[in-house]
């Protein structure tokens with residue numbers, strides 16, 4: 001199949017999932033055309049003869065309030081559907097990609113019959129997509145997609161509540177390549193980041209307010225009072241400064257290492273004793289799954305779709321959002337017992353392999369593509 005994948009290229013789960021999916025499908029012999037603002041971050045140093053990247057233009061004009069991304073994406077989609085002869089379009093993150101694709105359809109005339117699949121990732125439906133200033137447009141994009149998938153049961157239910165779309169959303173969970181994300185030490189050396197008697201806690205995200213980065217630091221500070229530890233923060237975003245200030249205030253500034261954006265997180269994750277994801281809520285939590293695949297127990301929240309990923313008490317511990325004390329207590333309990341930590345890590349790895357392995361999940365999309373192309377037999 002000639003598959004067009006529209007996604008955000010930036011540091012985040014939806015871009016990571018879209019890219020890994022494209023790589024996997026290319027290895028299976030399909031031709032993949034990524035359409036995004038820049039080369040997706042996990043594709044930066046990759047070469048595959050079946051993978052192409054097409055950049056969405058960034059035209060501006062002094063009269064415009066900013067870049068007209070929705071329109072530019074629609075025009076690029078139109079061009080690639082025509083020139084690459086795409087069989088199907090797969091949009092990641094409804095806002096605004098589902099709207100751009102609808103616009104592209106209008107421009108494509110007869111070729112507008114191309115099947116369109118939109119995968120809902122979370123904030124495109126919840127925090128951002130449900131805002132009154134976007135809601136009707138997102139609804140139109142969803143209605144005009146031929147099929148919808150959601151990355152968790154929870155997100156499908158939220159879409160039902162927020163958009164009155166209560167049937168016909170397939171739940172296909174996110175996935176991980178457990179041959180890349182493994183417990184074996186990757187390219188990083190532990191002693192570079194911590195002494196032998198120190199624990200390593202890790203957090204990876206885009207540092208947006210929803211991640212509650214100050215809670216990450218507060219949990220770490222409490223753990224560090226009980227056992228000498230280091231916190232490795234990987235990523236960047238609007239709350240970086242706040243996290244640094246909180247760390248200084250709590251007297252752990254010199255114990256928090258900010259490593260910035262790292263494209264190869266699989267090299268870092270195996271170093272961690274514990275992964276922290278105390279977000280307000282996650283529709284899924286790809287970073288937590290990647291930690292599990294690396295045999296690292298997860299401390300997170302009992303909210304959103306995270307409980308579908310992390311089995312509370314088995315592959316980690318989930319507490320209420322904002323309950324820093326409870327999350328720190330759970331972290332100390334796991335870190336104080338090497339046997340328990342190892343068991344949880346092993347259970348996480350097992351769960352990742354049994355339920356979320358790329359080789360199990362990506363074929364579900366492949367089957368859906370075939371079904372959709374078949375449905376449009378006139379095309």
Ligand code: GMT
Pocket residue numbers: 008011012013014015017093120121122123124151174206208210281282283284285286287
């Ligand atoms: O919405 C964001 O802040 C980023 C977005 C993304 O593009 O990574 O994250 C969402 O999609 C991920 C991939 O499906 C999920 O793992 C994240 O849980 C989800 N974020 C939220 O629900 C906050």
